[in-house]
Every structure is written in C-alpha cells, then in structure tokens.
Amino acid sequence: MKRLSPGSKRAFEAESRRQVFGAGQSAQVLVLSCRAWARYSGRIDAELGLGDLVILVKDAASGGDGSVVVHGPLLVTPRNWMPAGTEMLEEDDHLVFEHVARGERLEIWIEELYSRSQSPSELSGSLTKLGAEREFSDRLAMHPERIEPGLDIIEREYRTPAGPIDLLCRDRRRQLVAVEVKRRLADNSALRQLRFYLHHLEQMPEWRRRRPRGILVAPHLRRPTQALLNEEPRISFVRLGFEDLRTDQPR
Amino acid sequence: MKRLSPGSKRAFEAESRRQVFGAGQSAQVLVLSCRAWARYSGRIDAELGLGDLVILVKDAASGGDGSVVVHGPLLVTPRNWMPAGTEMLEEDDHLVFEHVARGERLEIWIEELYSRSQSPSELSGSLTKLGAEREFSDRLAMHPERIEPGLDIIEREYRTPAGPIDLLCRDRRRQLVAVEVKRRLADNSALRQLRFYLHHLEQMPEWRRRRPRGILVAPHLRRPTQALLNEEPRISFVRLGFEDLRTDQPR
C-alpha cells in the first residue's frame, strides 16, 4: 500500500489519474459517483452493503481538510465518513481512507464507476448565522427584567464544576437565581442541566445562604417536562422566544 | 416561480436540462460543482458567502428523499442543507429549495458552474453496525454480575416519567439499583441522567423503600465527573468497556 494519487487501480487508469491531479489543479474536491460497498472500522465496525453512492473527498493535498463523506440516495447524513486529516491510500482493488492517529479506516470497493470529477475548492465562503442561542442569550442578558421584574445579572456563563450557568442572577429579594436558556424547546435534558447546576450552588458555602432557585427560559416547554417541573418547588418556567426579544419591541 | 426541472435558468439552458432529466433516468442524485453563495431561512437565518461548493440534490422526483446537502472544501458537515421532503423550485437567476411544511428555504446563487452530473441512485445499500451502545447494553444485560456480584436485572429500559432507565436491577441485598450505560466516555451529562432517574425512583412509593442507588457503567470516566461522583454517596462508577464483554472472554 502506498500513498496515492486518488483512485483505485481498477477504477482509475494511470492516464485518468493525471486528470485528477493535473498541473495547476492544486485545490480540488474529488467527486466519485459509483456503485460500491464499504467497510468502516474505528469507533465502531460497520459495513455498508452494495449501493449507489456519491463520495466527496476533500483531499488535504489539494486544499481540503482531508475529510470524506459518502452519501447514498437518502438521508441528510452520510452513510459513512472520515474526519479531517484522513489520508487516501491505495490497495489493489479498492480505495482506502485512513486516519492513523484516530485508528479509523474506511475501505470502499467500487463495482462500477459512473463518473468522477474534481471540483475547484480554492474559496471557502464564510457562514454567518442569526438567531442561534448565543444571540438569544445576548438579548436576554440585556433585558433580564423580562424574565422576572427586579432580576439582576451577577454573571453570565458562571462557571461551576458542574458546568456553566447561562445567567447567574439575584432577584429583588437578593436571593440567588440560576437561569438556563433554551432557544427552542426546553425538554428533560434542560431540566436536568438546571437541577444539576442548582444542586451544585446549594453545596457552595458562598451561595447556599442565598437559597438558590432556578428559572428555565424557553419559547416552549415539552409537556412531560412541564409535569416534572410542577413537582419542583424551586424551579419555574418562563416562556420567552426570540421574537419576544426584538430590540424594536421593548414590551 | 414554478416547479422544475432542476437548475437555474441562467446556469442550465433548456438543452442541458434535458440532460438532467433525460428519458429513463428515473433515479438520480444531482451533483453540482460551482462557485456560489447561499441564503438559508427557517430555523435560523444564515448567509453563506461566495465560495466553491459541491451540492448534492437527492431529488424526490427521481428516487431520492428530497434532501439536499451543500458542501464546501472543509469540514465533514455540510455548510447548508435541507431536510427530506424539500422541493426544488426555480427563480430567475438562482436555485430555490423549499420545505413549505417546515417553513424552511434555501436559495443558492451560482456565479459559475464548474460541472453538473447525475448519479444513479437505484440502489440504497444496507448499513450494519457493530459495537454501538445497543450491543454494549445487550452484552451487559446478559452478564449483570460483571457490574457487581449478585446483581439481577428487574427490567431493561424501565420507563419512568423522567425517562428510560437502561437497567433497573436489584442487588444481593434486594435493594434497588439503577444502571446507566455509556458505550464510550461517561461525562457530566451521564451523571445528570442517572441522578435524574434516581431522584424519580426515590419519589415512587413502590421503590423508595428499596433505597435506590445508581451505578454508572462506562469504559472511562471524565475527570471532573469523577470528582463530582466522589461527592455522591449513592452513585458509583464501574469501569467496563466493549472489549471487556467479549462473549469468548467470560472473565
């Protein structure tokens, strides 16, 4: 086995390999369309039965990060993949992708190659997102009174050994309030987080006298979670969504 | 705007459109390689700046599920995507992907089309996995004494309002034990789960007299989690990995 020149000996003849790595084509994503089957070993063992696939190789030797994704005709998520830093090797009759440091390996046997092409990958566009949790939390931090009148923020992302508390606050009675923010829906997992943080605050000598309680802030609460919340005297829910915090809509 | 025949008017002339949807090509994944920029709106708002992309359209009208993935030269995960059930529409100068029911929309303006191709997608290969959590749990369920001598399973996936408990057990003293299994590493999130379940068991009249305690089973424990566990008298950790439970290695 040796470093390659992407493509199995069978699938790509020497002259086609020149095509793949032609002069001046320093940045390329290799796109293979084929009928193939595959084996992955590493974090688990997996076998992908014969089927039609589109394989994207973001080859590190030509501008990519070495990641590989193998897509079938269905699903958003790939059937197989390899992380950044993967190297493409060659065996007699199949493709081998290997990430030695991680102990991962993906082998693909191509029964029929429908097409191969290289896509330029000189330019990686920037991605900007609006409306993610960070922004929701930002707006909330500017208007903590929207959560509860008289609420003041002591610290954002207050770090405890149990994890970071989104907003550590004091209420109008100067008692301690831990606020957990969810941009979309609050479920049991959110409640577990808040309880975990609260439990820790109650253990801390500097906070336990402030009788910490918790507030879950989200636009929506899952029904079973609401039922569990009703049993929690020290945790409450405040319904607030992104659209409730538009800067041009003060109340 | 009208249903299409994938491709923007600008990028794909009428004759090339015939190529895309040629007679008898009923199952196709459309692969576009291009320099383009994109906008997504739906669950958030996002803008992807101009860059080189490979777009896979698993068109529902031709054997796919309607999902779309947009890959740049880096990262395993796509820059943008659309879920199954997305329809491809046409605007004057760009591609439009829309999932009306979900209120999601992805628009892509192609500056330069490097290549387009259709990949057959008749056959979707089956994917089998070995070594996932389910299998780990299966093996553990066959040998609960590996967790602790005398441990018996009362029920697997015992459902509580707080969520399913992996293994509900009784120990040699007939006291109740909730076991949470992690195939890889156990972190604070695992501890939160177990505590949540335990708390619920303690509330249940039929179990509270059995003095429920918890065991976290995993091949590895994160250090801060271990520190927190040391403060939990009723929760312990048992180190067991997949390889410790090989069927041909009884002890």
Next chain:
DNA sequence: CTGCAAAGAGGCGGC
C-alpha cells in the same frame, strides 16, 4: 490540550 454544551443538530425506536 481537555471540558462542556449547542446544533438549522439528524436519526431511531417506542408509544
């Protein structure tokens, strides 16, 4: 580097 939680999470199984 580790730790921690979000993600436009996705996908699966259960009810």
Next chain:
DNA sequence: GCCGCCTTTTTGCAG
C-alpha cells in the same frame, strides 16, 4: 404524531 436519547455525532468556544 410526540417523546426520549444515541450518534463513528460534529462543531465551536473557553480555560
């Protein structure tokens, strides 16, 4: 459909 959780999660961020 909702619900709960695992994922070869991946990605990003902070200490």
